[in-house]
Amino acid sequence: MELSARKKLILKTIIGDYIRTAEPVGSKAIASRPELGFSSATIRNEMSELEEMGYLEKPHTSAGRIPSPAGYRLYVDELMGQPNLTAADIDCINSVMKLKVKELDRMVSEAGKLISNLTDYTTLAVTPMMQRVTIRKFQIISVSPVDFVIVVVTDNGVVKNKMLRTATPVTADEAELLTYVLNQTLTGIPVDAITPQRFDIVRRAAGVTALLTMVADFLDEFIEEMSQQKVFLQGASKLLAYPEYKDVHKAQELLDFISDESNMPALRTFTRDIDGVRITIGPENGTGPMQNASMVYATYNIGSVGRGLIGIVGPTRMDYAKLSARLALFSKGLNRLIAETFFEED
Amino acid sequence: MELSARKKLILKTIIGDYIRTAEPVGSKAIASRPELGFSSATIRNEMSELEEMGYLEKPHTSAGRIPSPAGYRLYVDELMGQPNLTAADIDCINSVMKLKVKELDRMVSEAGKLISNLTDYTTLAVTPMMQRVTIRKFQIISVSPVDFVIVVVTDNGVVKNKMLRTATPVTADEAELLTYVLNQTLTGIPVDAITPQRFDIVRRAAGVTALLTMVADFLDEFIEEMSQQKVFLQGASKLLAYPEYKDVHKAQELLDFISDESNMPALRTFTRDIDGVRITIGPENGTGPMQNASMVYATYNIGSVGRGLIGIVGPTRMDYAKLSARLALFSKGLNRLIAETFFEED
DNA sequence: TTTAGCACTCAGGGACGTTGAGTGCTAACA
DNA sequence: TGTTAGCACTCAACGTCCCTGAGTGCTAAA
Numbered sequence: 001m002e003l004s005a006r007k008k009l010i011l012k013t014i015i016g017d018y019i020r021t022a023e024p025v026g027s028k029a030i031a032s033r034p035e036l037g038f039s040s041a042t043i044r045n046e047m048s049e050l051e052e053m054g055y056l057e058k059p060h061t062s063a064g065r066i067p068s069p070a071g072y073r074l075y076v077d078e079l080m081g082q083p084n085l086t087a088a089d090i091d092c093i094n095s096v097m098k099l100k101v102k103e104l105d106r107m108v109s110e111a112g113k114l115i116s117n118l119t120d121y122t123t124l125a126v127t128p129m130m131q132r133v134t135i136r137k138f139q140i141i142s143v144s145p146v147d148f149v150i151v152v153v154t155d156n157g158v159v160k161n162k163m164l165r166t167a168t169p170v171t172a173d174e175a176e177l178l179t180y181v182l183n184q185t186l187t188g189i190p191v192d193a194i195t196p197q198r199f200d201i202v203r204r205a206a207g208v209t210a211l212l213t214m215v216a217d218f219l220d221e222f223i224e225e226m227s228q229q230k231v232f233l234q235g236a237s238k239l240l241a242y243p244e245y246k247d248v249h250k251a252q253e254l255l256d257f258i259s260d261e262s263n264m265p266a267l268r269t270f271t272r273d274i275d276g277v278r279i280t281i282g283p284e285n286g287t288g289p290m291q292n293a294s295m296v297y298a299t300y301n302i303g304s305v306g307r308g309l310i311g312i313v314g315p316t317r318m319d320y321a322k323l324s325a326r327l328a329l330f331s332k333g334l335n336r337l338i339a340e341t342f343f344e345e346d
Numbered sequence: 347m348e349l350s351a352r353k354k355l356i357l358k359t360i361i362g363d364y365i366r367t368a369e370p371v372g373s374k375a376i377a378s379r380p381e382l383g384f385s386s387a388t389i390r391n392e393m394s395e396l397e398e399m400g401y402l403e404k405p406h407t408s409a410g411r412i413p414s415p416a417g418y419r420l421y422v423d424e425l426m427g428q429p430n431l432t433a434a435d436i437d438c439i440n441s442v443m444k445l446k447v448k449e450l451d452r453m454v455s456e457a458g459k460l461i462s463n464l465t466d467y468t469t470l471a472v473t474p475m476m477q478r479v480t481i482r483k484f485q486i487i488s489v490s491p492v493d494f495v496i497v498v499v500t501d502n503g504v505v506k507n508k509m510l511r512t513a514t515p516v517t518a519d520e521a522e523l524l525t526y527v528l529n530q531t532l533t534g535i536p537v538d539a540i541t542p543q544r545f546d547i548v549r550r551a552a553g554v555t556a557l558l559t560m561v562a563d564f565l566d567e568f569i570e571e572m573s574q575q576k577v578f579l580q581g582a583s584k585l586l587a588y589p590e591y592k593d594v595h596k597a598q599e600l601l602d603f604i605s606d607e608s609n610m611p612a613l614r615t616f617t618r619d620i621d622g623v624r625i626t627i628g629p630e631n632g633t634g635p636m637q638n639a640s641m642v643y644a645t646y647n648i649g650s651v652g653r654g655l656i657g658i659v660g661p662t663r664m665d666y667a668k669l670s671a672r673l674a675l676f677s678k679g680l681n682r683l684i685a686e687t688f689f690e691e692d
Numbered sequence: 693t694t695t696a697g698c699a700c701t702c703a704g705g706g707a708c709g710t711t712g713a714g715t716g717c718t719a720a721c722a
Numbered sequence: 723t724g725t726t727a728g729c730a731c732t733c734a735a736c737g738t739c740c741c742t743g744a745g746t747g748c749t750a751a752a
Contacts, residue, residue: 026714039726044715062714062733105452141485141497149505151487151497159495159507165686236582237601240594248586248594255583340511372745385695390746408702408745 003053009036010046011055012079015067019319022243024064069282069316072294076279076320083325089118090329104158104302104338109232111310111334116235118330119323121312124258124295125232128306130156132190133226138182140211145169148211150218154191156302160225162218166210174209181206182215191223231261244292244315253289258313263288276331277324282316292316296323298331300338310334349399349420355382356392357401358425361413365665368589370410415628415662418640422625422666429671435464436675450504450648450684455578457656457680462581464676465669467658470604470641471578474652476502478536479572484528486557491515494557496564500537502648506571508564512556520555527552528561537569577607590638590661599635604659609634622677623670628662638662642669644677646684656680 003011013033017025027047031040047065050056055071058064067075105127112125137153146169151161185202186194199216206212236255245251257263281294296318297311310331312323349357359379363371373393377386393411396402401417404410413421451473458471483499494510531548532540545562552558582601591597603609627640642664643657656677658669 024714028714040714041716041726041728042724045725048716058715060733062712062731064714137487137489137495139485139487139495139497141483141499143483143499147503149483149485149497149499151485151495151507153487153489153495153509157493157509159509161497161505161507163499163503163505233582236579237598237605240586240598240601246594248592248597251594252583252586255586259583370745374745386745387695387697387747388693391694394747404746406702408700408743410745 007046007050008079010043011050011067011071012075014047014056014065015071015075015079018066019317022315022317024059024066026064029064067317069284072281072316072320073284076281076324080321083321085325085329089326105230105232107338108308108310109234111330112232112234115310115312115327115330116238119312119326120235120238120241121314121318121323122236122239122255122258123234124297124309124311124313125234126261126264126309127230127232128302128308129229130154130158130226130302130306131192133158133306134190135187137187138179140175140179140182140215142170142172142175145171148175150215152222154226156306158226158302160222162221164211164214164218166214168210170209170211174207175211178202178206178209178211178215186219191226194219194223229261229264231259231264233259239314242315244317250289250292254293254313257289264309277328279320279324294318294320296320296327298327298334300331300335302338353392353396354425356389357396357413357417358421360393360402360411361417361421361425364412365663368661368663370405370412372410375410413663415630418627418662418666419630422627422670426667429667431671431675435672451576451578453684454654454656455580457676458578458580461656461658461673461676462584465658465672466581466584466587467660467664467669468582468585468601468604469580470643470655470657470659471580472607472610472655473576473578474648474654475575476500476504476572476648476652477538479504479652480536481533483533484525486521486525486528486561488516488518488521491517494521496561498568500572502652504572504648506568508567510557510560510564512560514556516555516557520553521557524548524552524555524557524561532565537572540565540569575607575610577605577610579605585660588661590663596635596638600639600659603635610655623674625666625670640664640666642666642673644673644680646677646681648684 010030013030013036014025017029027040027043030036030047031038031043036043047056050071051058051065054068055074056065057068057071059066108125108127112123116123133154133156135152136155137151139151139153141149141151143149146166148164148166148170149161150164151159153159181202185205186198189198199219203212233255239245239251239255245254277296277298279294279296283291285291285293285295290313292315293313294316295311295313297309300308300310302308310327312318312327356376359376359382360371363375373386373389376382376393377384377389382389393402396417397404397411401414401420402411403414405412454471454473458469462469479500479502481498482501483497485497485499487495487497489495492512492515494512494516495507496510497505497507499505527548531551532544535544545565549558579601585591585597585601591600623642623644625640625642629637631637631639631641636659638661639659640662641657641659643655646654646656648654656673658664658673
């Protein structure tokens, strides 16, 4: 059954009020609004019906109404208007483009910090899992006879390096040969196809130098790291400013939950995309501590192999309109920056 | 004036009790301890004197006593016994040695996470400022005619890299020449001596390629980053478990304060070194939100140029004995790991 | 010097009443 | 038929009052 225009207006007003004040909204407060020309009694009847339909809830008999998750969902999908970003918002958001960061991890983490400061909410930045990535280039740099740096460049532009110190000296020529063999043998194939058998080819071709086992170890680490997601939490303390989390236990539970990368898969529910931004409300987040919280998030892609996430976490009472507008603009900038910084697809 | 042995014993018992329970300690509770063979009245007299001396405080008339910062200081300096680490503690701490991390930032941040999980306190890891560092080696890796990776290795083993994508193609030979010139001109001098004038030498020697300005930009970023401190906060939510922070505002204030790197200098007060671990208590941390908190921390060195910090933050009521023991062991491992991973001094 | 005894203090918590915002229902009204 | 005024009812929040019990300081006796 479709809602009447009046019901929609009332619902929208209630949710807007509740978002501002965090207090249950009563019929009188709504009736006094200039845009509603009805008495409180009429509003009461409408509210009662909205409650029956599941869009509103009563914390207790003699309090006002608060929106239910379904109410928020309707608000997000249909009612909330186009947001208005101030010039200051836009300036701040554009500063993402000035992020002078070199590594993906840090870029993502810094982006989270920026968004957190911009929105005054706790943010969550999750780096992508990249199992299908391939290595494009190896390079071993000799720094001294026993000190080397190995550098790996992937096809999506992620660069990793590590210092290696060998027990016995290795000549620059040997290191160069090893670089050559690595590039011949292990580039262009998915990292998870780099099996011990395959590495044996390198071993035979390059001869056994002191470097070889260290390179093998590094590769193992590298592959493991690529297939891991990392979570960066920023502005944790901001959560505590919201009255919903004046109960410390709730705040702690939620913070614990979202800091733990193993909980991330639970958050990957499918919802509609609005301008690249998704919103999950309360129980849509499953049954954990997130069931009383909401998340406004955007995703970013590293080529075609990985998809990361950057999102805002807070009580179900969030200013969805403003937040999604800001995040949409921000994530557009972030995606552009990532595309510039890392390789585009070949 | 020196404290009598009995006063010391009483003080130690009170502080130990308070650390466990977070409740003011009364005379009767102390008197019932087997190691104290006196009546509560006697204890009361002693407690009253300890209060006069400034080691104890009363929250209000009819509560027990709680330790003052001076009391904690005495406890830390003289009274607290040798800690006993369980086998599990030691196992967990040794896992720091298994940290397979490649970059200093991440190593430090992971170390913080480990300590946080080990101790159930919020931890703070601060990376060092490294102004006097010198560059030991440059390497530009060509990945494609327009894609390059620049790698910089410092004399203390920190490696940084960045993807560079030029607007116009640059040949591998040109890149090699640039690498050579960079190594000739800019290695072995402190990074803050790399002025625009000095860079002009590179410009003249290498010819103007599309790469050159990007390298210059990268160097600027690199130098700036080297001279910055970064703060990694781990286990923020753990703070909320302590009754001292059941008042959300206090927790928020403290978390905000310690997440802000600009507040770090305030924490660098001098205190005695116990086994590499330092403890600052309450007002010893200055007048900010840390004046009601304590910190147990250790430092780590990157060669001789930089000194970082890793520490545990919590209420003044902390189990200093246990924490400092754990941190001491941990930081020993961390320092060893850093020494192995990065270059030792030449 | 130590201890027993006692009067005093005061935070914490339960019982109780008041207040006020808000609801649901009914009956009158347009 | 939809809207509104009126009214009885509900209930969380808040303040008051009192009691309880842990703890103290002081004094006098051992």
